[in-house]
Amino acid sequence: MTIAEALRELFLPAACAACRREPSAAGGLCAPCGDALPAGPPRLAIPREREAPPVVVAGAYDGVLAEAINEYKERRRRELAPTLSGLLRRPLALTAEEAPGAVLVPIPPTRAARRERGFDHVAALCRPAGEVRRCLTAGPRPDSVGLTPAQRRSAARRSLEAVPGRAAALAASGRPAVLVDDVVTTGATLAAAAAVLRRAGVAVPLAVALAAR
Ligand SMILES: [Zn+2]
Numbered sequence: 001m002t003i004a005e006a007l008r009e010l011f012l013p014a015a016c017a018a019c020r021r022e023p024s025a026a027g028g029l030c031a032p033c034g035d036a037l038p039a040g041p042p043r044l045a046i047p048r049e050r051e052a053p054p055v056v057v058a059g060a061y062d063g064v065l066a067e068a069i070n071e072y073k074e075r076r077r078r079e080l081a082p083t084l085s086g087l088l089r090r091p092l093a094l095t096a097e098e099a100p101g102a103v104l105v106p107i108p109p110t111r112a113a114r115r116e117r118g119f120d121h122v123a124a125l126c127r128p129a130g131e132v133r134r135c136l137t138a139g140p141r142p143d144s145v146g147l148t149p150a151q152r153r154s155a156a157r158r159s160l161e162a163v164p165g166r167a168a169a170l171a172a173s174g175r176p177a178v179l180v181d182d183v184v185t186t187g188a189t190l191a192a193a194a195a196v197l198r199r200a201g202v203a204v205p206l207a208v209a210l211a212a213r
Contacts, residue, residue, distance in 0.1 A: 017071035017080055018064040028080035029068060036064040037083070042091040045212040047187020049153065053194055053207045055184050056091040061211035069182055069210055073121050084210060085125040088180070091208045092129050099176045099205045104130045105197065107181040107189055108138045110159065125210075126180050135166040135177070135202075136193055149186055156192035162200050171201030179207035 016022045022030030029037075038059025045055045059065050065087075072080040095102060106122040114120055126132045141159035144152050162168075170177065179193050184207070194204040 014077070014079070017075075017077050018067040024079070026079075027083040028071070028077055029064065029083060033064045033068075034083070037068070037087065038065060042094055043212075045184060045209075047184060047190060048149065049187035049191035051195055052187030052191035053179065053204050055187070055190065055207040055209050055212065056094050057184065057209045057212045058087040058091055059211055061183050061213045065211050073117070073182060076117055076119070078119065078124070081124050082128070085128050087210055088125060088129050088208060092178070095178045095206045095208055099178060102176045102178045102205075103133045103170065104180050104208075105133055105135050105170075105177045105193070107179060107193055108134065108136050108160075110138045110141050112140065122180055122182055125182075133166060133170055133177070135163050135170055135200075136196060137161050137163050144185070144188070149188065152186055152188040153191070156188045157195070160189070160192045160196050162196050167197060167200035167202060170197075176203040176205055179204060181207065181209045183211050183213060184209040185213045 014024050016024045016030035016033050017028045018033040019030060025031055042056050042058055045057050047055060068080050068084060071077045072084055104126045106126050109120055123132060123134060139159045141155050177197050179190055181190060184190060190207050197204050
């Protein structure tokens with residue numbers, strides 16, 4: 001970011017995260033872009049990876065939703081958090097019916113991504129939406145862009161681990177886990193996360209994501 005851009009961000013109202021033309025209203029988007037977010041019933045996505053649980057998503061990964069997710073995640077526009085967290089509400093209501101008493105387990109960022117962003121972007125979306133247990137941790141992992149499905153699968157498996165003690169405590173409570181992620185593509189990450197939790201004795205009937213590719 002240049003100094004001029006940094007000053008503009010400080011003193012002018014931020015532009016809408018999606019169209020980048022209109023000033024943003026509360027929640028990081030202008031009114032028309034806010035209206036273009038998915039508003040219909042959540043839909044069920046069955047990931048290609050067989051071990052991944054079925055995923056309830058707010059919408060497809062395109063348009064305003066895709067822009068908002070990217071700006072939130074890659075450009076740290078944290079004012080989008082309430083907007084995106086709000087989009088998880090309906091998918092989560094559905095999972096509450098299917099998996100009563102479930103706790104939310106966010107897919108963790110790698111330590112490098114966490115450091116770069118300065119926050120755990122998925123956990124931040126979960127907090128206003130339900131009871132969160134950060135039972136998973138992610139070791140270094142290559143960028144999944146350009147990897148084959150088999151490579152994605154093995155990268156996810158090598159990266160995700162249970163946080164010692166927390167997964168066991170969740171298993172002992174007998175409550176199921178609903179995994180939460182921002183975007184689901186092949187389901188490799190969700191499959192690996194579900195495998196880690198299931199090995200610890202936690203049931204993982206469902207996952208929730210903002211968008212499916
Ligand atoms: Zn806009």
